[in-house]
Every structure is written in C-alpha cells, then in structure tokens.
Amino acid sequence: MIHDTGHEPHDWWSPRELDFYKEVTVDDGWLLCPCCKLVPRIWEFDNGSSTICGCRTNIYQRWSIHAESINHIYKRDGNLSNYDPDRLRKYWNRWVETGEVTYDNRGAKGDDV
Numbered sequence: 594m595i596h597d598t599g600h601e602p603h604d605w606w607s608p609r610e611l612d613f614y615k616e617v618t619v620d621d622g623w624l625l626c627p628c629c630k631l632v633p634r635i636w637e638f639d640n641g642s643s644t645i646c647g648c649r650t651n652i653y654q655r656w657s658i659h660a661e662s663i664n665h666i667y668k669r670d671g672n673l674s675n676y677d678p679d680r681l682r683k684y685w686n687r688w689v690e691t692g693e694v695t696y697d698n699r700g701a702k703g704d705d706v
C-alpha cells in the first residue's frame with residue numbers, strides 16, 4: 594500500500610521514533626495521510642496518545658493528532674464509560690476526511706504530561 598505512492602516512508606522516521614511509535618496498517622482501519630500519503634505511526638500510553646506521519650508543522654515538530662489520556666477522561670467524567678480505546682484512530686480518520694481536529698492537546702497541558 595505504502596509503496597504505491599513511491600515514497601520511502603521509513604527514511605522519514607528517526608530510529609528513536611521507530612522505537613516509540615507503533616506501526617498500524619490500513620487493514621486496521623487507518624486512512625492514509627492526505628498530505629504525505631503515509632499510514633501514521635502511533636504512540637500510546639496511559640497518559641495520552643498521538644500519531645506521527647511524514648508531515649511536520651516546523652523543522653522540530655511533527656504534525657500529529659492527539660487523543661485524551663485515560664486520566665483526563667476520568668477527571669472530566671468521573672468514570673471511564675466514555676473511554677474509547679479506538680479514539681485515536683477515529684480522530685485521525687476524521688482529520689483525514691474533514692480536516693477537523695477533534696482533540697487539541699494544547700488545552701490539556703499539565704493533565705497529559
């Protein structure tokens with residue numbers, strides 16, 4: 594799938610990112626990034642999750658889609674009934690399809706780190 598684009602995506606990820614970010618596939622339901630045509634990689638921990646693809650917002654910063662941490666959801670709702678383990682993929686796909694960013698982690702600084 595990736596090779597159809599003619600890109601060599603792994604050249605765009607540093608060894609550190611390859612260690613930290615997990616590979617996901619189109620078969621898992623992830624859409625390709627409309628800009629770099631890559632399937633993203635994901636980083637997922639209890640304190641939040643995010644994507645990386647081949648895009649950057651500047652030379653230091655990858656473009657990424659974020660999802661709330663379990664702690665953040667729990668603090669907001671008082672329970673985990675709204676916790677969706679698939680939320681990062683849904684947020685990513687929504688951004689790909691509509692350009693809409695569901696969750697802006699800048700508002701949650703301090704909760705998620």
Ligand SMILES: [Zn+2]
Pocket residue numbers: 626627628629630631646647648656
């Ligand atoms: Zn991209």
